[in-house]
Amino acid sequence: MSTGNPDVPPQTLAEAKAQFIHLWGVSGTSWGVSKTLAQVHALLLVSPAALSTEDIMSQLTISRGNASMTVRELLGWGLLYKELRPGERREYFVAEKDMLQVTRCIIRARKRRELDPMKRTLDQLATLPGDAADADYRAFHTTLTDIQQLATASDKLLTKLMLAERSWFWDKFFKLFL
Amino acid sequence: MSTGNPDVPPQTLAEAKAQFIHLWGVSGTSWGVSKTLAQVHALLLVSPAALSTEDIMSQLTISRGNASMTVRELLGWGLLYKELRPGERREYFVAEKDMLQVTRCIIRARKRRELDPMKRTLDQLATLPGDAADADYRAFHTTLTDIQQLATASDKLLTKLMLAERSWFWDKFFKLFL
DNA sequence: CACAAGTTTCAGGAATTATTGAAACTTGTG
DNA sequence: CACAAGTTTCAATAATTCCTGAAACTTGTG
Structure with a gap:
């Protein structure tokens, strides 16, 4: 070939x-x-x-x-x-030829391998206590909280996509966004 | 460190x-x-x-x-x-500390570098004419069309996310999906 | 149980990608 | 314009990742 x-x-x-x-x-x-x-x-x-x-x-x-x-x-x-x-x-x-299934498989695998462990680490890091008067600490804490929030949102979105009915998927994905 | x-x-x-x-x-x-x-x-x-x-x-x-x-x-x-x-x-x-902006930047960069060129190639491949009676051709054409469709949907979704107002973003992303 | 047909494993080599470091370049200043 | 302070470039090398191929393993069969 x-x-x-x-x-x-x-x-x-x-x-x-x-x-x-x-x-x-x-x-x-x-x-x-x-x-x-x-x-x-x-x-x-x-x-x-x-x-x-x-x-x-x-x-x-x-x-x-x-x-x-x-x-x-x-x-x-x-x-x-x-x-x-x-x-x-x-x-x-x-x-598997059905691209919706393919997408779900890929999301599932990568979420499990990468997003989930990452979220665990972020959760741990975000709880570090510290002095709110310290600019270094504030920057760290704010950024971590924000990233955590984004990670959580992505997680939920991906989970929903992964489990969604075909009709729901196309309804939302097409009618709503496009 | x-x-x-x-x-x-x-x-x-x-x-x-x-x-x-x-x-x-x-x-x-x-x-x-x-x-x-x-x-x-x-x-x-x-x-x-x-x-x-x-x-x-x-x-x-x-x-x-x-x-x-x-x-x-x-x-x-x-x-x-x-x-x-x-x-x-x-x-x-x-x-840039605003994670919504960060997300937009990353989407923009990767879309431009990877998704867009890929879509061009897919478009070209999907137009290959062929014999509808040939199972090989049908498999190729169907898969390509499906992938193209998925790529187009992703493209539109990403573009919308990229250009969205902050309020729209959180509205949809949170209220609707989560 | 010996063999054939097929599959898996994994140490070592090949290929790719990332990083260094030193030289070349830029630019502001006396 | 010579110099100092800083930045960029890029060939060489290091690090990583990927792939090979041969040996070990599995399993069905006479």
């Missing part, structure tokens, strides 16, 4: 797929997700059929170890499903 | 500051922002007074070059202001 050179309008489906996989890899990278993880996800997002580890390895030219670990991680995020075929030992994987 | 070891409840303001700076650095890293950038930002967020490059270097134990480049980048994001003191050549920097 080619490099997916961007900015050249794709002529064939294979080119377009390669460009999409490349795009997803680059985007992932700039949001702290490893290139391979994003690319395996992209590959499966545009595959109508389930793919085996073997398929993934060869289509993305990555090692067996990398493919295996990456697939397991995506399963952990809830972005992939195993497809077991009777009489075959080999495992196949399909991506 | 110490390492900011987390999970140990801070006893002094200096410890708490160090922990906050550490936290911000770690969080930045997992969202694709360099540790130093996040830490310089954190340092200035909790400093009541403006700091010079010299101050930043010594408080975070980083090199002059690193401090200079980082400060410039934060200025570019709109997260820092220069403070010039009459009769002094040295430049001082203050952080």
Whole structure:
């Protein structure tokens, strides 16, 4: 599979797929997700059929170890499903294709890994007692309280998005905001 | 300044500051922002007074070059202001402390750098013509259209947040969602 | 139980990204 | 204009993160 050179309008489906996989890899990278993880996800997002580890390895030219670990991680995020075929030992994987579900999975995973621990630390830091006459203390305390507030608001918003009904989601997200 | 070891409840303001700076650095890293950038930002967020490059270097134990480049980048994001003191050549920097503004700056910068280019590529890929009877093409086209739709919705939401009045922001963000 | 087919693990190497530090540059001043 | 005080640049290096590949493991089968 080619490099997916961007900015050249794709002529064939294979080119377009390669460009999409490349795009997803680059985007992932700039949001702290490893290139391979994003690319395996992209590959499966545009595959109508389930793919085996073997398929993934060869289509993305990555090692067996990398493919295996990456697939397991995506399963952990809830972005992939195993497809077991009777009489075959080999495992196949399909991506969750519903972008609302995909969004929910990503929000859930990142909230759990990053936002929640961060909030715990902030809570602890914000309680530090101190001298209200000390400018240093006041600056620290005010900033921490403000950040805490923002973190709490984000948390609640994300939780709501995560649990929302599809209809609620589109109602609010579209009618209200756009 | 110490390492900011987390999970140990801070006893002094200096410890708490160090922990906050550490936290911000770690969080930045997992969202694709360099540790130093996040830490310089954190340092200035909790400093009541403006700091010079010299101050930043010594408080975070980083090199002059690193401090200079980082400060410039934060200025570019709109997260820092220069403070010039009459009769002094040295430049001082203050952080934007209003977390709503901070949020807007971050949204603006990341939208411009990541979301916008991505949307352009998606638009191009989604227009690829093809055979509706081909499962491969259908999978590609459907996924791309869905992602495009999500990207457009996010774009609009972020734009609205970015430009919103403070009152609108809190009204919607709190009353409606939480 | 020996083997085949497939999966997982992980130490070490490769690739990427961040940081340093010294030299070049700018700018105000006597 | 020479100097001092400060800032920026960037090639070299350090640190981090990612990926490979081979060995160990698992599991179904004759």
